[in-house]
Amino acid sequence: MKNKSLVSITDYSRDEYLKILDLAAEFEKNPNQEILKGKLIATLFFEPSTRTRLSFESAVNRLGGRVVGFSDASSSSVTKGETLKDTIKMVTNYVDLIVMRHPLEGAARYASEVASVPVVNAGDGANQHPSQTLLDLYSIRKTQGKLEDLNIFMIGDLKYGRTVHSLLMAMSHFNPTFYFISPDELKMPKEYLMFLEQRGIKYYEYKDFMPIISQADIVYMTRVQKERFSDPIEYEKTKNAYILRNSMLDNTRPNMKILHPLPRVNEIAADVDENPKAYYFTQALNGLYVRQAIISSILGLK
Amino acid sequence: MKDKQLIVSAIKNGTVIDHIPARNLFKVISILSLERIDTQITFGTNLDSKRFGSKAIIKIADKYFLDEEVNKIALVAPQAKLNIIRDYEVIEKRDVEVPDSITGIVKCVNPKCITNNEEVIAKFSVIQSDDIALKCIYCEKITHQDQMTII
Numbered sequence: 212m213k214n215k216s217l218v219s220i221t222d223y224s225r226d227e228y229l230k231i232l233d234l235a236a237e238f239e240k241n242p243n244q245e246i247l248k249g250k251l252i253a254t255l256f257f258e259p260s261t262r263t264r265l266s267f268e269s270a271v272n273r274l275g276g277r278v279v280g281f282s283d284a285s286s287s288s289v290t291k292g293e294t295l296k297d298t299i300k301m302v303t304n305y306v307d308l309i310v311m312r313h314p315l316e317g318a319a320r321y322a323s324e325v326a327s328v329p330v331v332n333a334g335d336g337a338n339q340h341p342s343q344t345l346l347d348l349y350s351i352r353k354t355q356g357k358l359e360d361l362n363i364f365m366i367g368d369l370k371y372g373r374t375v376h377s378l379l380m381a382m383s384h385f386n387p388t389f390y391f392i393s394p395d396e397l398k399m400p401k402e403y404l405m406f407l408e409q410r411g412i413k414y415y416e417y418k419d420f421m422p423i424i425s426q427a428d429i430v431y432m433t434r435v436q437k438e439r440f441s442d443p444i445e446y447e448k449t450k451n452a453y454i455l456r457n458s459m460l461d462n463t464r465p466n467m468k469i470l471h472p473l474p475r476v477n478e479i480a481a482d483v484d485e486n487p488k489a490y491y492f493t494q495a496l497n498g499l500y501v502r503q504a505i506i507s508s509i510l511g512l513k
Numbered sequence: 514m515k516d517k518q519l520i521v522s523a524i525k526n527g528t529v530i531d532h533i534p535a536r537n538l539f540k541v542i543s544i545l546s547l548e549r550i551d552t553q554i555t556f557g558t559n560l561d562s563k564r565f566g567s568k569a570i571i572k573i574a575d576k577y578f579l580d581e582e583v584n585k586i587a588l589v590a591p592q593a594k595l596n597i598i599r600d601y602e603v604i605e606k607r608d609v610e611v612p613d614s615i616t617g618i619v620k621c622v623n624p625k626c627i628t629n630n631e632e633v634i635a636k637f638s639v640i641q642s643d644d645i646a647l648k649c650i651y652c653e654k655i656t657h658q659d660q661m662t663i664i
Contacts, residue, residue, distance in 0.1 A: 224541050293632055294632070295627070295631055296631070296632075296633075304548045313627075315625055315626065315627045315630050315631075315652075316625045316626050316627065316651070316653070316654070317626050317627040317628065317633075317649065317650075317651025317652035317653070318651075320650065320651045321627050321631075321651055335627075335652075336652070337625070338652055338653055338654075377641065385543050402655065416593075420632075
């Protein structure tokens with residue numbers, strides 16, 4: 212993985228996922244080390260994402276590295292009309308690695324072609340956000356003790372949700388059974404269902420999770436956004452069907468954990484937070500260790 | 514029938530591209546950059562065809578194409594046949610083959626793709642070659658045959 216950009220979750224093999232997860236487990240035991248001393252990392256956020264940026268910057272700082280960059284395109288030369296290519300060409304002169312978030316899809320792949328240092332994609336539009344997927348895998352393995360043979364429930368917006376698509380691709384290496392629960396308008400796209408069929412992976416589609424939630428090992432919640440519906444009445448009718456409440460968790464498996472990429476709005480009721488099955492805040496913390504693992508393995512330091 | 518047509522505007526040496534769907538004639542001309550060739554070119558369109566209803570044909574004198582050049586037209590004329598002519602004789606017939614990857618030519622269907630917003634040449638891997646489907650190597654979205662815009 213040394214010097215290899217991480218743009219898409221499919222850039223890494225199953226073995227490479229596992230290497231990152233093992234490394235992240237080491238960092239979890241000891242997140243403060245000086246292994247990035249003398250290294251300079253750019254965090255180029257062409258659109259704001261405070262959560263992701265703070266996670267990456269904390270990861271670098273706790274390992275003794277330094278960070279330069281911007282948190283919003285309005286504070287960079289993009290506002291003067293500079294192309295992405297020129298910005299990357301310039302930054303690549305100064306730093307050892309670029310972490311970037313961009314509103315346009317494919318921007319990170321293009322940057323990785325232009326840059327002479329590795330690029331880590333921290334989100335390109337609705338396309339990819341591989342460090343999120345790796346921290347999801349880490350959270351699943353940590354809570355379940357394994358990645359193989361799990362029942363993975365994905366609930367909410369499965370059509371536009373980039374996190375669920377990437378997680379589906381990554382989990383496909385570990386013989387899961389998927390349960391897709393969504394309103395008709397936001398079903399898992401056909402291309403992903405075809406992908407699963409080609410790989411012989413079982414999946415089921417439902418509109419309501421209550422009758423089956425007792426089967427779940429992992430419940431991955433996503434936000435159902437009003438603007439995704441062509442018909443606002445349809446949104447009003449369906450929005451409450453995809454809210455998880457504490458009372459719904461009574462008959463769930465003891466090992467079951469609830470994941471969410473955050474930020475959440477109302478799809479997980481606040482009363483779930485105190486339930487030991489709620490894992491989303493720890494999941495976000497895991498992002499720190501996983502990003503430490505990604506950066507240090509790409510820089511060849513681990 | 515075929516002999517008659519060839520005699521009408523027979524070329525001594527060169528390439529005849531037959532079985533082009535009539536509506537895609539000008540796309541083929543543009544993909545092969547025929548406007549930049551200075552030898553004699555004749556074409557006919559809206560000719561009767563049992564296969565397509567109406568077809569087009571292009572005859573280019575003194576010009577032979579490399580496979581990789583000609584395979585680009587597979588996107589708009591997958592059934593096209595090439596007749597290689599030397600001294601008025603057809604010495605070889607070739608089919609076009611859909612290539613594994615496409616650079617330029619097609620516009621990515623995704624308006625939020627970097628290739629539609631900055632000066633980046635679109636690149637695709639061909640993931641399906643019968644009913645053509647192209648996967649953008651940048652945004653990873655799939656452009657299907659019926660959505661294709663030729664640049």
